[in-house]
Amino acid sequence: MQDGFGGQLKEWRQLRRMSQMELALSAGVSSRHISFLETGRSRPSRGMVLRLCDELEMPRGARNQLLTAAGMAGAFESRALSEAEMAPLQEAMGWMLAQHTPYPAIALDRHWHLVEMNAPAQMMFQAAGISVGDSMLDAFFDNAVLRGSIENLAEVERLSLARLRTELAHFGRDSVLEAAISRLHDAVALDGDGDADGVRPAVIPARYRVGDAVLSLFSTISQFGATDDIAMAELRIEMFFPADEATRQVFFAMAGQG
Secondary structure (H helix, E strand, O other), X not given: OOOOHHHHHHHHHHHOOOOHHHHHHHHOOOHHHHHHHHHOOOOOOHHHHHHHHHHOOOOHHHHHHHHHHOOOOOOOOOOOOXXXXXXXXXXXXXXXXXXXXXXXXXXXXXXXXXXEEOHHHHHHHHHHOOOOOOEHHXXXXXXXXXXXXXXXXXXXXXXXXXXXXXXXXXXOOOHHHHHHHHHHHHHHHHHOOOOOOOOOOOOOOEEEEEOOEEEEEEEEEEOOOOOOOHHHHHOEEEEEEEOOHHHHHHHHHHOOOO
């Protein structure tokens, strides 16, 4: 990401595939004004910076960077979960993870570090030695036990590559995500296109071998929409669901349910 305000604004506009005219129209200013902001001929007000951030759908951390580049204080903080005002969000995260039992659920930060996970997720990942605080990206690339347990690794790599590209498009330049995309791109290229010429199924589950069982799982991803805290806005809660009856029965048996 470029250092100056004008360079950062231009880069975000290009990332969002908007012309100066399109950004100007959505922000209610002239295209000439956008041009002057990008070249440094005009200095923005704080309100203008925040308006442009809204139109470019920039994440909160990037908004702080753009404000700082314009010589202004940031508007958003990244608080620790232990802070008192974060209690409702921490409680909500814990409730979502706990209520998803008997199925696995995890909370991940922007760079896929495990922030929290429920008991079924701990059970699923314990054989690979994965615990809270670990990077799921590092584990996915370098943990031989985890990689060996994924029976359809090539499919999971393709899905993960698509997900990372989507996340990078949202966050903008990010060296961690870019490095992961590069590694996955090379792996997917070696695997070939698979069944790209055929009709893709409605659900493409990941198949994990845990002991004698094969757990076939797909997931949904949720995030907090009513927070201006940087860390919580970037948090992803991933909930795994069984893709077949056999997997459902395994999790219910582990939980002692019928």
